[in-house]
Amino acid sequence: MALGAVSDVVSRLRLRPPRGRAADAALACGVFVPVAVGSLRSLIGEREEPWPATVLGWTLIIAACTALYFGRRRPVVVAAFVLAATAAYYLVSVYDGPLMVAFVVSLYMVAAQGHLQAATALAALTVIATGIGTLAGNHDVNGVAVLMLTGWLVGVVALGWVRHNRLTLARETEERAASEERLRIARELHDVVGHHLSLINVQSAAALRRLRKHPDKGTQSAEEALGAIKGTSRDALRELRATLGVLRQVDETAPVAPTAGLDRLGELVASARLTGLDVRVRSSGEQEHLPTEVDLAVYRIIQEALTNVNRHAHATAVTVGIHREARQVTVEITDNGHGPAAADGGTPGSGIRGMRERAHALGGELIAGPGPDGGFTVRGRIPCTNPHTNGACSPS
Structure with missing residues (x-):
């Protein structure tokens, strides 16, 4: 109990990095402190410039x-x-303070947010202005310092751009995973709801027809x-x-209903x-x-195929064939209905597209079309040795 209480206290006291406006304020303060410490000699010791120049310099620093x-929010x-404040500071103050750090940080932020051209232009402008100052007789900066400054600025821009690319790739990966998950959930809902509602519709229609034809046996x-x-x-x-259940939070109880599979094929056929x-x-096999x-x-391919037969084929008989081999399983559903009319009931491939996506997701294939003897045939082949699966159809 005591250890648990201590653990809770430690977890609550654990420092977390600031976010949002707090992170912005921490960055500004984090840059100001070393710049201010490095510029203290303008306030302490012998005076090398008048106080108005010192006050102006500190105003530019702040x-x-x-x-x-x-x-x-506004990186560029x-x-x-x-950059303008830094240039003015070095022109006004005789003290060579580290205010350039602020510009380097701002340049990194420009590149990290994807403004590569703006970051390159600002870095080039800085190098050119510094070089012009050196040529004009600024003895504090020589040619070697200009070359080193160029290398630093190029490195900062490159690091910011790498950061931007990594974040972009992470976002794209997350969005792609979310899109695939939404597609999977939509496919599952389509198969489950569509199949059962179709059966309810057909059963209700059949009951109404029998009531009209045989009122005496209506009950x-x-x-x-x-x-x-x-x-x-x-x-x-x-x-x-x-x-x-796939939409539940991670800390919630997982769904306890059994996963649909061929062991429930009897219920589906019934x-x-x-x-x-x-x-x-x-x-x-x-x-x-x-x-x-x-x-x-x-199971879902058979379920969707039977749903399409009930909805659109006007068939009286359906044959479901399942052939299992060591490395793949083949399923074929054939009806004696009206052939192409059973394809998708006027919708542009919604049902068959879902079946085809299921097969393709596991490295298989699915074809659907009129059967050789009339009616409609759906035939799918799914390998069991695909890396996305967790086993084989049978022991090798």
Whole structure:
């Protein structure tokens, strides 16, 4: 207990780097302190210049360092101002203080925020002005010092540009990962919600037709239809909760619903048969468990294909074939419906595009089109030795 309390106190007292405006203020103060310490000799000791010049010099020091507070928001403007203040300081004061540090920091901020041309122009202007001063008779700065200053400024600009590129790459990577995650979640929601709502729609329509044709058996028909709809909606809620579990926070409990896979293929086929489809499953090859990603992808492809058949094909029979080999699994769904009309029901490839994306994500492929004997065929091949998977289709 005591150790836990001490750990909590230490974690609360742990210093964290400032952010936002506090970080801007810390930067300005952090530059001002060494510049001020390095310029103290203008206030102590023998006078080498009149007091008005000293006061003006310190005013320029304070102005240049204070401007760094706004450097993150207006980097180019601030760097130009600091350069002008620094140049005026060295022209006015006879004391060679370290105010150049403020300009170097502002130059780095310009490059780090992606303004490479502006940073290069400011660095070049500094070197040119310093060189002109040296040629004009400034004995404090010689040719070697100008060359060293050039190297320092080039290095500062290069470091700032590298920092900018690293941050840009990190942002792009994060955005790409977020986009892929959104796509994955959208695909899962489309498959889960679309399939079950399609079944509910078909079952409801079938019940209404039976009620109209056989009013005397209406109660029994309605009871069967409501039972099927209840089961379908229960499955939809279960899978929807499991899918939405990926949106949970890291510290929340993970979803406990089982991951969809071919072990639930019987439930999927049974729900499709309730809509009047004659669904036959043919399985061949190895019978080992598939890797999790492959198992889910095959299940979702079959689910989406059956959903499309229910929605658009006007078919009466569907054959689902699954063939497992040592390094890949092949799935084929064929119906006896109206062929191309089953493609996607007027939407430009939304369902088939999702199936194709699932296969491609695991290094496989998927084709869909009219079958040789009519109807429509969806055929996918997914390898099990892809680096993205966690195993093989069967032991080698």
